[in-house]
Amino acid sequence: MSSSPAARRELxxxxxxxxxxxxxxxxxxAWRLxxxxxxxxxxxxxxxxxxKSFRERGLGDFFIVDGHTRRNLKVEDLPGKAEAFTCKNRPGEISRECYELLRNLLTSAIGRGKKIVVYVEGEEDxxxxxALLYCPLNDSWVIYGNFRGYLEVIPCTSFFRSVAENLLVKHFEKD
Structure with a gap:
C-alpha cells in the first residue's frame, strides 16, 4: 500500500x-508511564x-527495525534468543509482505514469552x-520515534486502533 499526501499530512x-x-x-x-x-x-x-534505547535497559518484547537511522547508530544486542523474521518494505509504503507478517505475529506469536525481532529490508517507519492495528488490545504499547525527534508512546486501545485503521483504509492506496 502506498501512502497518499493526505496520509502523510495526518501522520x-x-x-x-x-x-x-x-x-x-x-x-x-516512558517506562514509568x-x-x-x-x-x-x-x-x-x-x-x-x-x-536500541529500550533494549539497553532490558526492555522490549517486539522489535521492528530496518538497520538505518538518522543518527547512524548500529542496532546490535537485540535479544539473542529472539525469534527473527524478515520482510521487505519500500519507503513511503506498507508492503503486503510486512503487513501480513506483522498481523500474524502480533495476533498469534506475541505474548508467548519469547522476544520477536522483525528486520525490515527497506524502511520500517x-x-x-x-503494529497499532494488531497490537494486543489493552495489554500493550506501541512506541516509536517521531521524525521530529521525540518519543511517541501509544497505549493499544480501541481508540488508537480505530485511528490506525481509518488512516490505513482511507489514505493508503491499495497496490
Missing amino acids: SYSWGYLFFDEPPLSVEK VQSSRFGKTLILVGDVVS LLSLV
Missing part, C-alpha cells in the same frame, strides 16, 4: 504520550534508535500503523 500529527527528552531520560519516563498504567506491559518498539 505528521502526534498521538498518545510524547516525550521530548533524549534517551535514557525519555525511556525512563507504562508501569503506572492500567494497560499491560508488553512493548512493541518500532525503529532502530527506540529499539509506516509499520507502526500495522
Whole structure:
C-alpha cells in the first residue's frame, strides 16, 4: 500500500504520550508511564534508535527495525534468543509482505514469552500503523520515534486502533 499526501499530512500529527527528552531520560519516563498504567506491559518498539534505547535497559518484547537511522547508530544486542523474521518494505509504503507478517505475529506469536525481532529490508517507519492495528488490545504499547525527534508512546486501545485503521483504509492506496 502506498501512502497518499493526505496520509502523510495526518501522520505528521502526534498521538498518545510524547516525550521530548533524549534517551535514557525519555525511556525512563516512558517506562514509568507504562508501569503506572492500567494497560499491560508488553512493548512493541518500532525503529532502530527506540529499539536500541529500550533494549539497553532490558526492555522490549517486539522489535521492528530496518538497520538505518538518522543518527547512524548500529542496532546490535537485540535479544539473542529472539525469534527473527524478515520482510521487505519500500519507503513511503506498507508492503503486503510486512503487513501480513506483522498481523500474524502480533495476533498469534506475541505474548508467548519469547522476544520477536522483525528486520525490515527497506524502511520500517509506516509499520507502526500495522503494529497499532494488531497490537494486543489493552495489554500493550506501541512506541516509536517521531521524525521530529521525540518519543511517541501509544497505549493499544480501541481508540488508537480505530485511528490506525481509518488512516490505513482511507489514505493508503491499495497496490
